[in-house]
Amino acid sequence: MDPADGLLEHPYDVYRRLRETAPVHRITGPDGTPAWLVTRYEDARAALADPRLSLDKRHATAGTYQGFSLPPALDANLLNMDPPDHTRVRRLVGRAFTPRRIERLRAPIRETADRLLDALGAEGTADLVAAYAAPLPITVICDLLGIPEGARRDFREWTDTLIAPDPAHPGAAKEAVVAMLGFFTRLLADKRAEPADDLLSDLIAVREEGDRLSEDELMSLAFLILFAGYENTVQLIGNAVLALLQHPVQLAALRRDPGQVALAVEEFARFETPGSLAIRRFPVEDVTIAGVTVPAGETVWVSLASANRDPARFPDPDRLDLARDTSGHLALGHGIHYCLGAPLARAETEIAVAALLERFPVLALADGDLRWRRSLRARGLVALPVTYARKSS
Template sequence: MSVIDLGEYGADFTANPYPYYAKMREAGPVHRVRTTDGAELWLIVGYEEARAALADPRLSKSPSVVGMTMLDEQVIGPNLLVLDPPDHTRLRRLVAGQFTGRRVESLRPRLERLTGELADAMAPAGHADLVDSFAFPLPITVICELLGVPAADRDTFRAWTNEIVAPTGAGPEAEAIEGLAAYLDALVEDKRAAGSTDDLLSDLITARAEDGDRLSLAELRALGYLLLIAGHETTVNLIANAVRALLTHPEQLAAVRADFGLLDAVVEETLRWEGPVENATFRFTREPVRIGETLVPAYEPVLVSLASGDRDPARYPDADRFDLHRDARGHLAFGHGIHYCLGAPLARLEARIAIRTLLERFPGLELDPEGGALDWLPGMLIRGVRRLPVRW
């Protein structure tokens, strides 16, 4: 099978990968590709095949299957995204109890206050970068409050996480991971010493399974890392992508303004149409795995394209159209199977509240025509823009 060099597509692939994914889907559900950073792997682009792969135990999440460890795993330690059962099962059981529907719903008043305060701060200027002024501060404040991170440290966290999800180079990425690891170790030790019980990290420190099992320092560090990265970077881009989708589809925007009952549809259709995670994190074949008519050999890296699967017309007719009246259920934006995103209910709640606040406070909200071209985040993990200039 020939190798498709995604790097040859240049910046156009970063800005709009969907036509390229469509061309690949037409030729088959899985392809051998060379990514923009030069790595060769298998890319699954069909919806049914992607959904099946996400839950296939023959596709391991652990890089050790192919004798590798990821940079963050070397420094931080193994987290839920690089573990298979039974290790994954054990950690997920210890953590899942902290992400109940009741706990998420209890955050609603705080989320509503935060979005109101952010809107108040934006309003006098008449224009803003929505990412910097609104979409970033909301989830980073929420996740830092959940973890018990002081407000003064949040800008440092942002610099670290930006570098980790969209690296500008191996050196800066390593420095960001090392800085975050050291910070999290100190944070855990401080909370242990203080005996604090008023935040999620403190609850995780004291959490016990029925058999008395507890999380080690390394596991707490890795969970803090995962919650910070996954708990805010994805929500930043979910909010920004949803607002951009509405502002570029005026008829859909008008429908939402007329009926806020469509807010759930805005969130779900955004997740399907322009979700914040373009491709799931790596999987590795434990044995030869047949995908469509292609036999992927053992011990090969595999990427599951959530973005491509969710634009597959075999699953969603007229899939490239942003349509709030379609049934978007079954989308892959939060994954599928045992690695389904634990934070999905919180992300949905934050996005619904954020979008409603913006539409209520800024009736004339629109993209700023003087804002310049969109600057898309590099790489194939996070789908979003660095800035979203708007005015009202």
């Protein structure tokens, strides 16, 4: 029996058992290849910052990793890079996510949230993923990149396909990648011909000023910013709303003191971490993690979700507590690969939750079972059906 059996269906029960049994486990991934799973907080935090654990797939031993392959034009991104390339590329794109730029985005984010909520009726039922949690981040990230409105529905469909591929349609993920590659090729050509006030135009200008950003790196950055900027945030917003609806005492407390929503976002991220597993890593030499020797080149998965529920770091970790000290949570990573878009994801989630609670004093889960995406890496809802009533004017 594989120690990770049941992880998709009952992740926190399995993670609890794994933490209690041993700090590092040899498991079999969904693709049938072996991997090492790190589950305890201190070990996970150390592993995320260990320079011997490489993100570069060229360090993987043949046959030990068969992850989904992107074409070279999309694969030269920060999730596959180590220093010095990672340092160089991250510096170039970091200007998009400075505190000052994020602060300027807050008003447009709120306008988008209000527009989406305006589209809902005065009362009734709605799927908050489809109507709110998904279109908000896709609008924000597409505005940032300068992607035309007409393409945004396609991007959402392509990204959803890559987050949780449908086993019944094995070719869908490859088709989505081909479609995205073709679109970005055309879009970058258009931006070169007619630059605009957006991030893609800025990155093109940086490349053409000779700052050693290759064409594949440029294309891959556009892909990563879109994909990660959508994926993490839609899941964080949906998970946050679900957590509140399942914990009415915490919901009531936040309604009484909405000024605490920014702090609450940190607990939402810890409690239901949107990216359950950090991006896979490959030891460049034999590495000992919590007394377990992992051979060079084998795949290491660091469970952010398990680390964030480790009682050695967060007392009573399976309880949602908006007043909890969440400092040091790993939901958005740690070390040099800490999520570049974390400030934007936080701002979007804060604004999304605040706007929703302000508009709808009556909000509850609708009847029916909740369905989670079939993914070990991404923790997010397929749909979030709710009943609601708008605040009377």
